[in-house]
Amino acid sequence: MDPQTRTELEAAAFRTLLAHLDKRHDVQNIDMMNLTGFCRNCLSRWYQEAAEARGIAMDKETAREAVYGMPYAEWKAKYQTEASAEQQAAFETAFAENVGGKRQT
Numbered sequence: 001m002d003p004q005t006r007t008e009l010e011a012a013a014f015r016t017l018l019a020h021l022d023k024r025h026d027v028q029n030i031d032m033m034n035l036t037g038f039c040r041n042c043l044s045r046w047y048q049e050a051a052e053a054r055g056i057a058m059d060k061e062t063a064r065e066a067v068y069g070m071p072y073a074e075w076k077a078k079y080q081t082e083a084s085a086e087q088q089a090a091f092e093t094a095f096a097e098n099v100g101g102k103r104q105t
Contacts, residue, residue, distance in 0.1 A: 018043075018067060018069070021040060021067075022069050025079040026079075028083070029041060029080070030087050030091050033091055033094050033095065034087065034090040037094055037097065040064075040068060041064070042098075042099065043067045044060070044063040044064040044066065044067040044068070045060075045063065047063045048060060048062075048063035051063070
């Protein structure tokens with residue numbers, strides 16, 4: 001497979017992932033993080049880092065809007081639920097193992 005085709009397929013898969021997550025507002029970031037080691041915020045950070053690696057200035061909110069499909073504050077108000085103590089404890093472990101010092105709020 002040539003590099004251009006590979007890039008196009010990867011981009012298509014990423015768009016499909018975002019569309020799937022957009023349909024699954026019931027899936028909370030904390031649950032994603034606890035089960036998979038990444039969440040929507042991680043995706044937005046990776047998106048921002050990829051832009052910056054290519055010399056494209058992008059702030060956190062712009063990257064989050066690309067992933068969430070709306071401003072992050074709006075998404076949180078509409079869809080985010082309160083995390084239980086158990087979820088929070090599992091998150092601390094998952095975050096330390098998978099993200100480390102790159103904490104996003």
